[in-house]
Amino acid sequence: MEIALILAVIAAIFIVRTFKIVPQQNAWVVEKLGKYDRTLTPGLKFVMPFVERVAYKHSLKEVPLDVPSQVCITKDNTQLQVDGIIYFQVTDPMRASYGSSNYVFAITQLAQTLLRSVIGKMELDKTFEERDQINSSVVNALDEAASNWGVKVLRYEIKDLTPPAEILRSMQAQITAEREKRALIAASEGRKQEQINIATGEREAFIARSEGQRQAEINAAQGEAAAITTVADATADAIRKIAEAIRHPGGMEAVNLKVAEKAVEAYAQLAKTNNTMIVPGNMTEVSALIGSAMTILKQRTPQ
Structure with a gap:
């Protein structure tokens, strides 16, 4: 059993x-x-x-690996507290087994070293602006070294960049000053644009008024010209009609009669409107004119 x-x-x-x-x-x-x-x-x-x-x-899955926070010094001698995270994957199990005694620890240490080297070549402002460049530089260098360990480094991402408190206060003051500067510039640009708009509006209004006045003067001149033309046409037509009437038999006698009548009326008016009696210098002409008028009237009076 x-x-x-x-x-x-x-x-x-x-x-x-x-x-x-x-x-x-x-x-x-x-x-x-x-x-x-x-x-x-x-x-x-x-x-x-x-x-x-x-x-x-x-x-063989993608593995996230946290990189411990560390202090890095920038090109302009400013300390930065930096931490990040690495994403890697085992691609060659044999090399991962025998290429390094601890590839995880090796990747972590190498990432920290490379990060200090990359940040040390940049000024403080650039480290905030060029995170993608920092990440890319670290990934390329890590991937080249980790290939001997059977590991593929996929990504590296900076989680946080923390400068000292004094630098943070200075940066905040700089940001505030920049915002105030932009606000003042925007206000001045607004006032400038307002003045431009007002001047443009006044100019356009003046042009519109002058155009209106010009058009009114043109219209008045055209109206006056049309009136003069109409009067001239009417006068010419009347003259033509009078001339045509004179050419007919008895026309001239009618003209003489009309002239005599007007002359008599004129002398009569002069005598009424003035205490002084006005006597023509040549009474023979007046008598002849009146005699002609009486002769014409006798001829026109039916027997």
Whole structure:
């Protein structure tokens, strides 16, 4: 009975050490008699007991690694408290097993060293403006070194950049001054634009008024010209009609009669409006004019 139990235990140990189930996104490194033999991929695998053993187990997933905070000195001798995070992935399980005794620690230390070197080449203001450049520089240098360890460095991100309290106060004062400067510039630009708008409006209004006055004068001149033309046309038409009437028989006698009548009326008016009697210098002409008028009237009077 005891022998059967011992055999059962030995069989169980044999089975456990022989059959291995490797999870997805994992890789197990197998050594045979202390020497690297092969890498087990996901699934059910067989390992020879007592001769082969699983020496290393690696996850092939992307791994985030926090980089401890450290003090870095910029090019203009300003201290910065910097911390970040690295994302890496094991791409070669064999190299990850034998390339470094502790690749996680090696990546962390190298990231800190590279970060101090990159920030030391920049001034304080540039470190805030060029985070992407810092991240890219650290990733490129890390990836080149980590390739010997079977690790691919995917990204590095700076989580925080913290300058000393005195620098923070100075930066805040500078930001406040810049904002006040921008506000004053904006106000002056607004006043300038307001004056420009007012001047432009006055100019356009003056132009509009002058154009209106000019158009009014043009319209008045055109109206006056049209009136003069109309009067001239009417006068010319009247003259033509009078001339036409004179050319007909008796026309001239009618003209003479009209002239005589007007002359008599004029002398009569002069006598009424003045206490002094005005007598023509040549009474013969007046008598002849009146005689002509009477002769014309007798001729026109029916018998």
